[in-house]
Amino acid sequence: MPLALIKHALGLSRPKRQLPAQKELRSNYDVVIVGGGGHGLAAAYYLAKDWGVTNVAVLEKSWLGGGNTARNTAIVRSNYITPEGVRFYKESMGLFETLSQDLDFNVMYTKRGHLTLAHTDAAMRTMRWRAEVNKHMGVQSELVDDQDVARIEPALNMSRDVRWPILGALHHPVGATARHDAVAWGYAQRAAEMGVEIHQGTEVTGFELSGGKIVSVQTTRGKVGCGKVLQAVAGMSSKVAGMAGVTLPIRTIPLQACVSQPLKPFLDTIIVSGSLHCYIWQSQRGECVMGGAVDPYPLQAPRSTLDFKEGLMAHMLELIPGLADAPLMRQWAGLADMTPDFSPVMGKTSLENHYIDAGWGTWGFKATPVCGKRMAECVATEKVPDILSAFRFDRFKTFDQVGEAGAASVGS
Amino acid sequence: MKIMNCPLNGPRNISEFAYGGEVKPTPAPEAPSQDWADYVYYHANQPGILREWWLHVPTSYWFIAERDVTTDRIIATFKPEEVLR
Ligand SMILES: Cc1cc2nc3c(=O)[nH]c(=O)nc-3n(C[C@H](O)[C@H](O)[C@H](O)COP(=O)(O)OP(=O)(O)OC[C@H]3O[C@@H](n4cnc5c(N)ncnc54)[C@H](O)[C@@H]3O)c2cc1C
Numbered sequence A: 001m002p003l004a005l006i007k008h009a010l011g012l013s014r015p016k017r018q019l020p021a022q023k024e025l026r027s028n029y030d031v032v033i034v035g036g037g038g039h040g041l042a043a044a045y046y047l048a049k050d051w052g053v054t055n056v057a058v059l060e061k062s063w064l065g066g067g068n069t070a071r072n073t074a075i076v077r078s079n080y081i082t083p084e085g086v087r088f089y090k091e092s093m094g095l096f097e098t099l100s101q102d103l104d105f106n107v108m109y110t111k112r113g114h115l116t117l118a119h120t121d122a123a124m125r126t127m128r129w130r131a132e133v134n135k136h137m138g139v140q141s142e143l144v145d146d147q148d149v150a151r152i153e154p155a156l157n158m159s160r161d162v163r164w165p166i167l168g169a170l171h172h173p174v175g176a177t178a179r180h181d182a183v184a185w186g187y188a189q190r191a192a193e194m195g196v197e198i199h200q201g202t203e204v205t206g207f208e209l210s211g212g213k214i215v216s217v218q219t220t221r222g223k224v225g226c227g228k229v230l231q232a233v234a235g236m237s238s239k240v241a242g243m244a245g246v247t248l249p250i251r252t253i254p255l256q257a258c259v260s261q262p263l264k265p266f267l268d269t270i271i272v273s274g275s276l277h278c279y280i281w282q283s284q285r286g287e288c289v290m291g292g293a294v295d296p297y298p299l300q301a302p303r304s305t306l307d308f309k310e311g312l313m314a315h316m317l318e319l320i321p322g323l324a325d326a327p328l329m330r331q332w333a334g335l336a337d338m339t340p341d342f343s344p345v346m347g348k349t350s351l352e353n354h355y356i357d358a359g360w361g362t363w364g365f366k367a368t369p370v371c372g373k374r375m376a377e378c379v380a381t382e383k384v385p386d387i388l389s390a391f392r393f394d395r396f397k398t399f400d401q402v403g404e405a406g407a408a409s410v411g412s
Numbered sequence B: 001m002k003i004m005n006c007p008l009n010g011p012r013n014i015s016e017f018a019y020g021g022e023v024k025p026t027p028a029p030e031a032p033s034q035d036w037a038d039y040v041y042y043h044a045n046q047p048g049i050l051r052e053w054w055l056h057v058p059t060s061y062w063f064i065a066e067r068d069v070t071t072d073r074i075i076a077t078f079k080p081e082e083v084l085r
Helices: A005-011 A037-049 A083-097 A099-103 A121-136 A146-152 A179-194 A234-243 A304-321 A321-325 A363-382 B033-041
Strands: A028-033 A057-059 A116-119 A142-145 A169-170 A197-199 A203-212 A213-217 A222-231 A251-260 A272-273 A280-282 A287-290 A328-338 A344-346 A354-358 B004-007 B011-012 B017-024 B049-056 B059-070 B072-078
Touching: A028 A037, A028 A142, A037 A057, A037 A179, A057 A179, A083 A121, A083 A363, A099 A121, A116 A121, A116 A142, A116 A146, A121 A142, A121 A328, A142 A146, A142 A213, A146 A169, A179 A197, A179 A363, A197 B059, A203 A234, A222 A234, A234 A251, A234 A328, A234 A354, A251 A304, A272 A304, A280 A304, A287 A304, A304 A321, A304 A328, A328 B011, A344 A363, B004 B059, B004 B072
Parallel strands: A028 A057, A028 A222, A057 A197, A116 A272, A222 A354
Antiparallel strands: A116 A169, A142 A169, A203 A213, A213 A222, A251 A287, A251 A328, A272 A280, A280 A287, A344 A354, B004 B011, B017 B049, B049 B059, B059 B072
16 A cells, blocks of 8 residues: 555645745756646656656646546557567556556556457457467457357346447456556656656647757747657647658547446446447546547547446447446547557667657557556667567558557457 | 548548548659658658548548547548649
8 A cells, every 4th residue: 555645544744735836947958758648647747767868858738637638538558469569568568567556546446357248250360369469468368159258247238138248358367457647647747846847738849950950848837958859749740740841650539437326336347348439437427438439430529428337338328238328428539549450669769868658559558557668768879679679660661550449459 | 421522422421531641752763772662661740731542431431521629620622633743
């Protein structure tokens, strides 16, 4: 249990969520991080902690953790399909395991188990493939049949008398959720304690380039010189990279989610169906957190639609008919930056001191710790860590895709 | 319901259409594979007004739309031959 919680329980100290008062921007930083979401803040934390780089500014146009970090459905798992993907997310889950202790900040990491349902023979084949790759990489993952599914999650409708009966599933017992906001707050607070400056309400509006390098960053609060720039702006990746003249293999597409009113606890596991384009889990408060696939076409602004709810519910009610009477409380959207192979883009760009953390699509929350840690290593050492090399930003130029569509298309 | 004006079939529900990517010059068939990689994978993807390929699925008709990708406002739609020469 996090020490802060015990201290709080004993009345020794109050849990803190404050950051130091925001200062004037300095004229120069060793590293400027654009984007104060989970990823940017995690990178700032590991830069300071692992590499002693503390002359760092995180520039956030609105408020920290308010972008996709605040909008995601908080699912953490590592049952991907490519060895590169599985290895990467496995490391992230390892970091999540001890994150509350490491940050002394409760991120409410909770293992629930994760079922990816199969409704067709083709889906069963993909699940078997994933299970084998996962096991090979040391990740707990098993193909189970319909009877096992019924035992693992009794809330599911196992009737054969539906459009898409459940034939089996990929069972990932370690699948988990974490409090997404707390992940950002925890990283922010610890990074700030080590001297990282976090500037909210500070939008990056341009870069000044000279000799293949970014020499300064223009912001709504003036210009700052920079040694290196790391951009971690999720749905705004193309826009920000464009300011540096860098084109990305990314399309920005809204992703929507919703929650029901709190219900009595009835659902233990995280349920995902790639074929039916929907997923659901029940929060500690009893709300059903639900989502689907990205919208059918690109858009640079989030908005909620009726189509999303209709499409989602048609399938959801087949899986859990009892939800028909549950009122929805909230619906919202974020911006997913989709790559052609459904894998992220990380590392150096074509500019000498420009580092990118992008292409997170619908699945990047679970990568927050590993991406922060390894991007910090990449920035500090100027070498691309092994675990990131497959995700390099120019991999499409050489047709070296990391095809994760089979494991990342829905279900975050 | 969001309506898009198909140059062949007239106004239709947006759910009848499929997105086909930004309009950009197609490389020559014998162009280096780098150019084809750029064409297929890399996108401007910038906020503002873009020209895009769209497909009316029931009739397999490809056309070009000018859309504000920040507000999702469809400004105009064209037959491809109106734009591409
Ligand atoms: C509905 C939904 C559900 C999801 N569910 C899951 C899930 O269950 N599991 C999972 O792993 N992932 C999920 N995701 C994906 C996940 O949310 C993202 O991949 C992740 O949050 C990306 O983190 P980030 O820190 O890179 O981005 P963000 O949290 O979006 O942070 C980027 C920040 O950059 C700022 N910014 C942008 N432009 C500028 C600028 N010019 N200057 C300064 N600052 C700027 C933004 O304001 C923002 O705060 C979901 C996403 C959505 C939308």
